[in-house]
Amino acid sequence: MNFPLDWRALSLGLLMTGAGAFAPVAAAKPPVVTGVQAAPTQQRPGHAAIASANFLATRAGLEVLRKGGNAFDAAIAVASTLSVVEPESSGIGGGFMAVLHRAKDGRNVFIDARETAPAAVDAKAYLDPDGSPNRDTALNGPLSAGIPGEPAGLVLIAKRYGRLSLQQSLAPAIRIARDGFKPDPRLHDSIAEEQKVLQRWPASAAKYLVNGQPPLPGASWRDPDQARTLELIAQHGDDGFYRGETAHKLVDAVRAAGGNWTLADLTGYQAKERTPISVDYRGYKIITAPPPSSGGVAIAEILNILSGYNLSGMDKVQRVHYVVEAMRRAFRDHNDYLGDPDFVKMPLDMLLSPYYADGLRQSILSDRATPSSMLPRAEPADAGMHTTHFSIIDADGNMAAVTLTVNTILGSKFVAAGTGVLLNNEMDDFALVPNKPNAYGLLGSKANAPAGGKRMLSSMSPSIVIGPERTMVIGSPGGSTIITQVLEGILHFIDGENAQQIAAHPRFHHQYLPDVVMVEPGAFDPATSAALEKMGYTLKQREPWGFMNVVTWDRRSNRLDAASDPRRPSGLGEVR
Structure with a gap:
């Protein structure tokens, strides 16, 4: 669509947002401490709430x-x-990111159990002979799998924050895997969708198919191999997965199928505590994920931009316009700057600065969309709908926002024989080919290039929001849309919506490239859509996305609410 632009206003804003304007800003130094300290929670709910994607998981908690x-x-x-x-x-063959809040001392901490690349990673293995990305290698089979982080992350949480033994906390999962359960329709549909790929590997076919076909609906499913692997973790902690029997089985299976894992890759893996990102917006403190998640940086950047506007006083069209433009600019920076903080120097001081947000805001016109092609690409100096989330608040006011993933549906589709472990396909979250899109259409630069032991960038955005009278624990799956889902959930929470309304609210999404606004059915009425298109936006309706799980605590009434996304009927939010 062609439309006139106020080139003077746009040029001023672009001059302020270009990378060169901020070149002198030093990259943020790695934090010395591993948690954000806040005042201890004086009030306690007295009861608990959990919202997850599956009723068996909620009840296990x-x-x-x-x-x-x-x-x-x-x-x-x-x-x-x-x-x-x-x-x-999700699964123990994948990884997770979590924001935890400990009530007794107000400690907020980020748990990084993201997968890492094996030491022998070679980007050329993910290319076709003509140099284009080989999507099959990046998404299917052992070369697509990073070293799992979930087992180490669970062990770390148990050691440093739990009250019970690991055996007690893992007992429900071990029992369900050993005794059996009835898979829900989502799992049946996933197996049917990936049936041909699962058939490539005998252990995958044996676990997920019956005589080469998806299991019949209503049939019970047992997973004795995974029960055994979970028992070893319960008994021996990290050593039960990263060393000994399970480790040898994992490496043998991966290498026999053409992968490149070694025992040293497994023994060298460590889950890490990091300082979460904290941003203030309209009197609310948002505690969210730092790199190697891109989500928290993007959410903070968007909120800093939006802090210059009175969104609550705007009509729907103007509000959507400013939110989309803030999304556009944050995703531009997402693509160019972010990576594993242990490998990459990132200008976090700049990206999280309100002054930087002021410059970005100046490039937003009040009545026109900014084409993404007009935003300069940043040139930094050298220096997942198949994910899941759950939210918990307990009776003492401890909180956990946890997002887990194996990346795309059923991860790599590769099961390591004798372990029951389905491996992730997180290697696709690296910029395997710079400036070529991954499975979610996200671009990347050399900041997110693969290297041995490096964590791939993620969109996971587990977050805790603490306001003057209300608290929320939130997160969602959805690949690149995770960031905008959590952002919109935060805005709806600040506007006063309850957990059920937040989880159900129709969504929209913009990620810089492609330059379209993805819209769920019902998000915009016809008049709003027409007005946005007149401003220069291209709207593209798509099927509903995400599987948000939200817990809120109204501290005035001491009421907890838990809600699982109504888009997926298998979830359960429950208060006890």
Whole structure:
């Protein structure tokens, strides 16, 4: 669509947002401490709430709470149970990111259990002979799999934050895997969708297919190999997965199928505590994920831009316009700057600065969309719908926002024989070919190029929002849309919506490139859509996305609410 632009206003803003304007800003130094300290929570809910993508996982968490566990023990129970009952979205062969809040001392901490590249990674293995990306190698089979982080992350949480033993917290998942469960329709549909790929590897076919076909709906499913692997973790902690019997089986299976893992890759893996990103917006503190997640940086940048506007006083068209333009600019920076903080120097001081946001805001016209092609590409100096999320608040006010993933549906589709472990395909989240899109259409630069031991960039955005009278724990799957889903959830929460309204709210999304606004059915009425198109936006309707799980705490009434996304009927939010 052609339309007139106010070139003077746009030029001023672009001059202020170009990388050169901020070249002198030093990259943020790695934090010395591993948690953001806040005032201890004086008030306690007295009861607990969990919202997850599967009712068996929610009830596993509640079971552990009844045994005397806290939110962090419950998180281990929910995560491990999801590994058994929701393998299309997460599992011990993948990784997770979590924001935890400990009530007794107000400590907020980020747990980084993101997967890492094996030492022998070679970007050329993911290219076709003509130099174009080989999507099959990047998404299917052992070369697509990073070294799993979830087991180490669960062990870390148990050691440092839980009340119960690892055996007690893993017991529900072990029981369900051993005794059996009835898969929900989402898992049946996922297996049917990936049936041909699963048939490539005998262990994958043996686990997910019956005589070469997807299992019949309503049939019970047992997973004794994964039960055994979880038992070894329960008994031996990290050594039960990264060393010994399981480690040898993992490496043998991967290498026999053409992968490049070694025992040293497994023994060298470490889950890490990092300082979460904290941003203030309209009197609310948002505690969210730092790199190697791109989500928290993008959310903070967007909120800093939006802080210059009175969104609550705007009509729907103007509000959407400013939110989309803020999304556009944050995703531009997402593509160019961010990566693993242990490998890449990132200008986080710049990206999180309100002064930088002021410059970005100046490039937004009040009545016109900014074509993404008009925003200069940043040139930094050298220096996942198949994910899942759950939210927990316990009776003492401890909180856990945990997002887990194996990347795309059923991850790599490769099961390591004798372990029950379905491996992730997170190698695709690296910029395997710079400036070529991954499975979610996201571009990347050399900041997110693969290297041995490096964590790939993620969009996972587990977040806790603390306001003057209300608190929220939120997150969602959805690949690149995770960031905008959580952002929109935060804005709706600040506007006063409850957990059910936040999880159900129709969504829209813009990620810089492609230069389109993705819109869920019902998000915009015809008049709003027409007005946005007149401003220069290209709208593209698509099927509903995400699987948001939200817990809110109204501290005035001491009421907890839990909501699972109504787009996916298998989820459960429950208050006890």
